[in-house]
Amino acid sequence: MDLQTGKLYWPTTFLDVPSYPPLENDIQCDVLIVGAGGSGALCAYYLSETNLDVVVVDKRKAGYGSTMTNTALIQCLGDKMFFELVNSFGETYAARHLTLCQQAVDELERAANCLHIDVEFQRRDSLYYASVAEDVQKLEKEYTALKKQGYPVVWLNEQQIRSHYPFAKHAALYTTGDGELNPYKLTIGLLEYAKQRGVRIFEETEINGKKLEQHMATCYTKNGHSIQARKVIFAAGYETLEVKQEKKALLVSSYAVITNRVEDFSSWYKRTLIWETARPYVYMRTTADDRIIIGGLDENTAYADDRDAKLMHKKERLIEEFHRLFLDIRVVPEFYLAAFYGGTHDGLPMIGVYDSFPNCYFVYAYGDNGTVYSTVLAQILRDVITEKQNDDFYLYMQTRPKLPQT
Structure with missing residues (x-):
């Protein structure tokens, strides 16, 4: 899959990167993880805390898939508003998902503090503003639903927004408890942690065949070697769809620019994460080396040529959108990209379990909050594979109900 194109930023932030060998013989293990990007690294990180023999493989260098275009706004709320999730799944279901996302941000902070690589994790607040007056009513519904759950959200009117930012919007939600990080450093940091705990990692090792039996899975590499495993986790990002197409998942195209370094952020209140109610929307964050990531303007296309043809126009549009908010911060795009971006029809990520793929789990961590x-x-898969009770598994299986049970 042609995942992305452009001038990528994250590789320039991490130069002394550990490398892993390709697989050069037949091996056995308890769990095989296919994919050494963000999802695969997190699976390896949590499974390394068990007594299982774990192997990770990737057809590229570790972290060189969609991780390279992950803009890594670490937020609890998603594209589909919380009140909309309540309408789709019921309040108890949606509230549990929200709690798990909050706990996940805490988990990422905990991991960042124990890894030997500085992953540039920083707690940030978020500003979610109404793009047009007609969206204020949606924000009001969201505010009411979140306050009912005790979520840390504050309503800002136009005057209050003006008091903090150099732009005016009709209304906004101001939330706390989010964050930002460097996804490439996080991925390698997690893999290095797992490696130190016995996980074997192989780069440039492409799986091109498999034999799935009742009690054992055998995966074959392009170089003619085999890996026998009791369980297989396909955590290959959007390329997981090439192994098992899932009708509840979809691919679109997204764009981002990373600017020159900025000397003065005094007009950007607390360097908050900023996004909006428009669809498609624009979002922005700052980086550890004082750049700005501006992303969004998604296009409903899954064709790489069509996606890439729009990149130069989108690059200019994103800079224009930023300058509409911050007239005093003049920036130019030093890095830019076009990439596939995955979502689900109902707004929640998925774990796929299929009769035709015994002993296999498919990670579809799709959506704006992929990390x-x-x-x-x-964490759920760690518990399921070690046969530890985890009722949250059923919230994310691809067989979840479309509507709440009444």
């Missing part, structure tokens, strides 16, 4: 969702799903 948070991957953290949630990786």
